[in-house]
Ligand SMILES: Nc1ncnc2c1ncn2[C@@H]1O[C@H](COP(=O)(O)OP(=O)(O)O)[C@@H](O)[C@H]1O
């Protein structure tokens with residue numbers, strides 16, 4: 681394993697890279713009102729890999745979107761580092777998303793006409809920013825794409841395409857990366873490849889990662905699992921293993937059936 685040669689992107693280890701306090705998100709009103717998040721308070725520590733789990737409809741995507749400034753919140757607070765997202769003007773919010781947040785989608789969202797390297801550099805090219813060349817090399821080496829940079833997405837496997845998307849999210853040294861089921865479209869081998877890389881980016885590059893998943897094996901790559909149910913945090917597990925996560929999910933299934 682190589683040592684950290686370049687400056688790491690995050691706030692100091694142990695401090696909060698992002699924080700929700702009594703975060704509430706309500707969609708619709710009257711009969712169609714849905715409380716997607718109900719006073720959620722959670723902290724994502726810097727240089728930590730967190731998995732978010734919970735049944736379908738429990739608010740996982742809503743939490744990601746609200747924390748990443750992709751959706752507004754109804755009450756409470758969402759912060760990236762010390763910056764409160766509510767009340768930021770559009771331009772400031774766009775800047776914050778661009779400079780401090782990386783987002784990995786389930787569908788890789790690569791541009792088909794650009795090669796891997798061009799896709800990785802695209803957000804910074806749009807922003808008119810020069811990537812730190814040493815950092816970019818380091819990211820590309822860590823994702824294991826050095827031999828594939830001239831390939832277009834169609835010439836890459838699903839796993840490789842998602843690694844390009846991960847490298848794209850890392851390239852600008854964001855304070856935090858959010859992923860909504862980033863391995864949801866991958867076979868288990870490609871998924872393992874991407875998860876291993878995400879974990880490396882936390883261990884070796886000091887990146888902070890928060891990932892939604894429904895897969896206990898995927899969650900076991902994380903340092904911590906936060907469980908959501910009905911828009912609330914119901915549990916928080918340190919150093920998860922696939923077995924313990926699975927046990928935990930069974931408990932909730934059982935409770936769901938008896939209530
Ligand atoms: N744009 C929306 N409009 C109305 N309701 C929504 C919207 N997005 C999500 N919801 C509702 O909010 C709840 C949480 O959804 P979501 O965060 O997508 O859950 P998860 O990602 O855990 O499956 C669900 O009941 C869902 O139907």
Ligand SMILES: [Mg+2]
Pocket residue numbers: 740741742
């Ligand atoms: Mg979802």
